[in-house]
Amino acid sequence: MSEPANNKRMSIIVTKGTLDWAYPPFILATTAAAMGLEVSMFFTFYGLALLKKKLDLSITTLGNAAMEMPMMGGHMKMPNLLGALPGMDKLATTMMKNLIRKKGVASIEDLRSAAVESDVRMIACQMTLDLFELRREDLIDGPELGGAATYIEEATKSDINLFI
Amino acid sequence: MADQTLDARGLNCPLPILRAKKALKDMAHGDVLTIQATDPGAVKDFEAFCRSTGNELVESTAAGKEFQFRIRVQT
Numbered sequence: 001m002s003e004p005a006n007n008k009r010m011s012i013i014v015t016k017g018t019l020d021w022a023y024p025p026f027i028l029a030t031t032a033a034a035m036g037l038e039v040s041m042f043f044t045f046y047g048l049a050l051l052k053k054k055l056d057l058s059i060t061t062l063g064n065a066a067m068e069m070p071m072m073g074g075h076m077k078m079p080n081l082l083g084a085l086p087g088m089d090k091l092a093t094t095m096m097k098n099l100i101r102k103k104g105v106a107s108i109e110d111l112r113s114a115a116v117e118s119d120v121r122m123i124a125c126q127m128t129l130d131l132f133e134l135r136r137e138d139l140i141d142g143p144e145l146g147g148a149a150t151y152i153e154e155a156t157k158s159d160i161n162l163f164i
Numbered sequence: 165m166a167d168q169t170l171d172a173r174g175l176n177c178p179l180p181i182l183r184a185k186k187a188l189k190d191m192a193h194g195d196v197l198t199i200q201a202t203d204p205g206a207v208k209d210f211e212a213f214c215r216s217t218g219n220e221l222v223e224s225t226a227a228g229k230e231f232q233f234r235i236r237v238q239t
Contacts, residue, residue: 006216006218027177031182034178034184034185035181035185035212035213035216035217104174104175104176104179104202105177106176106178106179114182118185
């Protein structure tokens with residue numbers, strides 16, 4: 001199959017680094033690339049954590065009023081009061097990871113590799129790197145470093161620009 | 165390359181699409197990729213995928229909880 005039938009471009013600003021919020025940008029980026037779009041991802045603030053060599057992603061129940069976990073045929077709400085208990089985030093993260101496996105949902109590691117393989121352009125925010133005292137070598141190989149202007153140039157050329 | 169079959173059963177969005185794309189990349193014009201899946205969302209997604217990539221969705225069938233798609237490489 002010759003490459004792409006579809007000359008469109010998409011850019012995504014990735015600002016969140018929790019396990020749940022890591023999904024939308026990587027799912028959309030890999031799918032768009034599979035559909036022949038040229039895709040760029042700009043990782044900034046907490047989103048930059050998704051480029052770390054070793055991913056250790058978690059979720060929190062705090063401030064997440066809509067969160068309901070399937071449990072024994074029903075759904076369990078996660079009241080904020082419970083979320084403040086020590087170990088709750090770890091428990092919720094374990095539950096979520098089990099669900100992900102059980103339902104055949106890809107891991108973030110797999111989706112990230114798929115994005116790299118399909119030539120998604122990844123830009124790590126230089127300012128965030130400095131701000132959080134991360135080093136280039138803490139991140140996977142591949143992403144380039146850039147700033148707001150690098151993103152804006154990409155965005156002006158894109159048909160779809162998302163902020164996640 | 166000739167016709168191929170892809171077992172995407174048990175995989176959830178977007179894996180059936182990603183795996184299909186991977187398989188299609190090595191196939192030639194006119195070859196047919198048969199995909200088995202259990203993700204109900206794949207029905208709409210393979211329609212959209214084929215419209216966007218210019219490949220032909222020659223068949224989309226459902227039997228119980230299983231779905232089968234046949235895509236003919238057009239590009």
